[in-house]
Amino acid sequence: MKLKSFNQENLPTSSKSKPGIYINSKAGMFHISATAAEKLGLKDGDSIELHQDEENQRDWYLSKSKKGFALRNKKKDSEEFGLIFNNVSLAKLIFESLGYQEQTGRCLFGAEPTVIKSVAYWPVITANLFKSK
Numbered sequence: 001m002k003l004k005s006f007n008q009e010n011l012p013t014s015s016k017s018k019p020g021i022y023i024n025s026k027a028g029m030f031h032i033s034a035t036a037a038e039k040l041g042l043k044d045g046d047s048i049e050l051h052q053d054e055e056n057q058r059d060w061y062l063s064k065s066k067k068g069f070a071l072r073n074k075k076k077d078s079e080e081f082g083l084i085f086n087n088v089s090l091a092k093l094i095f096e097s098l099g100y101q102e103q104t105g106r107c108l109f110g111a112e113p114t115v116i117k118s119v120a121y122w123p124v125i126t127a128n129l130f131k132s133k
Contacts, residue, residue: 019109025095026103028088031074036109037083040122044073057097061121098126105129
């Protein structure tokens with residue numbers, strides 16, 4: 001008999017426990033996971049912007065902003081499950097820039113932000129969308 005064992009050491013970890021953002025282009029919903037909110041230092045009432053690199057249009061970044069999209073808590077019963085905001089146009093624009101044909105997808109955030117003029121720009125790892133297909 002030849003057995004193959006599976007355990008926590010040899011199986012990939014779920015991306016649900018990693019800092020990520022779920023995008024639904026039909027509803028225009030952006031859901032920043034609780035893990036991501038903590039890592040990025042975001043809370044209910046903060047505002048954010050998403051930025052596209054004009055030189056490489058598949059690269060997207062997220063930063064805090066005073067004039068951006070206002071975040072609100074996503075709650076289920078009395079528990080908080082991260083932060084959300086809605087914008088259909090932005091969700092569609094992101095997916096179109098990637099050639100992504102689905103209506104929903106989950107991206108991860110990079111390990112560290114790029115800081116320019118004291119603003120932290122967190123990379124949105126869009127390649128993750130294509131891994132889940």
